[in-house]
Amino acid sequence: MAMILVTGATGQLGSATIEYLLQKTNPQNIVAFVRDAQKANHLASKGVTLCIGNYNDPGSVSQAMQGIDILLLISGLEPNRLQQHQQVIDAAVQAGVQHVLYTGVAMTDTAASAIRKMMDDHTNTEAYILAKGISYTFLRNSLYADGLPGFTGEKAPTTGIHFPAGDGKVPYVWKKDLAEATAHILTSAGHENKIYKLTGGPSYSFHDIAAMFTAITGTPTIYSNPSASQYAETLQQYNVPAMFIKILGGFAEDIKNNLYDIPSNDLEQLLGRPPLALANAIKEIYKL
Numbered sequence: 001m002a003m004i005l006v007t008g009a010t011g012q013l014g015s016a017t018i019e020y021l022l023q024k025t026n027p028q029n030i031v032a033f034v035r036d037a038q039k040a041n042h043l044a045s046k047g048v049t050l051c052i053g054n055y056n057d058p059g060s061v062s063q064a065m066q067g068i069d070i071l072l073l074i075s076g077l078e079p080n081r082l083q084q085h086q087q088v089i090d091a092a093v094q095a096g097v098q099h100v101l102y103t104g105v106a107m108t109d110t111a112a113s114a115i116r117k118m119m120d121d122h123t124n125t126e127a128y129i130l131a132k133g134i135s136y137t138f139l140r141n142s143l144y145a146d147g148l149p150g151f152t153g154e155k156a157p158t159t160g161i162h163f164p165a166g167d168g169k170v171p172y173v174w175k176k177d178l179a180e181a182t183a184h185i186l187t188s189a190g191h192e193n194k195i196y197k198l199t200g201g202p203s204y205s206f207h208d209i210a211a212m213f214t215a216i217t218g219t220p221t222i223y224s225n226p227s228a229s230q231y232a233e234t235l236q237q238y239n240v241p242a243m244f245i246k247i248l249g250g251f252a253e254d255i256k257n258n259l260y261d262i263p264s265n266d267l268e269q270l271l272g273r274p275p276l277a278l279a280n281a282i283k284e285i286y287k288l
C-alpha cells in the first residue's frame with residue numbers, strides 16, 4: 001500500500017481525514033506531520049507515525065517526505081503560506097513523492113476577492129504544483145460550515161447575526177464530509193490530475209441561516225445586514241485586531257458578491273451520498 005503523509009494533522013480537517021484513513025488502510029501506511037507531538041497522542045495511540053516539524057523548518061519538511069508516495073498538503077494559515085507551500089512541494093518532488101493533494105478554495109474568481117492575497121495563495125500554489133509536473137488532485141473546498149461561528153458569533157441563535165454579507169449565498173460544507181471524501185481520494189485510483197469543487201450542496205444566505213436558527217430553537221433570530229463600516233466599528237469596540245477585522249470584512253464582501261456560490265455535485269459523488277444538510281450541521285456546530 002502507498003505511504004500517505006498528512007500535513008496539518010492535528011487540525012480539524014487533517015485529524016478527521018486520518019480518522020477516515022484508518023478505516024481504509026493500515027495505520028503503518030499513515031504519517032502525520034505535526035508541530036506538537038502531545039497534541040497528536042490520539043493519532044500515535046492508533047499506530048499512526050508522527051513526524052515532528054513545521055512549514056518554516058525545511059529540514060523537518062524534507063525528513064517527513066522520506067518514503068512517502070502520496071502527500072496531502074492542507075493549506076497553511078500564516079501570512080507566508082505561499083512560500084511554505086512551495087517549500088513543501090519542492091521537498092516532495094525532491095523525495096520522489098508521486099502524487100500531491102492540495103486543499104484550496106472554491107471561488108468563481110480569486111482575483112475579484114476583497115482578500116485577494118489570501119485567495120491568490122491558493123491559485124499560486126496550484127500553479128506551482130502544475131509547474132513541477134507532479135501528479136496532483138486539487139480539492140477546492142467551499143467555506144466551512146464549521147467556520148460559521150467566526151462570522152456570526154457562537155451565541156448567534158439568541159443574539160442574532162450581525163454581518164455585512166447582504167443576500168449573498170454559499171454552499172457551506174461540513175469538515176467531516178470533506179475529510180471522508182479526502183480519505184477516499186487518498187486510498188482509491190482515478191483521481192490523478194483532477195480538480196474537485198467540494199461544496200455542501202444547496203447555497204444559503206444569512207437570511208436562510210437565521211431562519212434555520214429560528215426553526216431549530218423556536219425563538220426568532222434576526223439577521224441584521226450592517227454596512228461594512230458599521231461592522232468594522234462594532235468589531236473595533238470589542239478590541240478585535242485590525243488584521244482580523246479586514247479578513248472578516250473581506251469574507252463578508254466576497255459572500256455578498258456571491259464569489260463562493262458554486263454549484264457542484266463532486267462531493268456527493270465522492271461520498272456516494274448527499275453531504276450533511278446545513279441545518280443538521282448547524283445543530284452540531286452551535287450545540288442546539
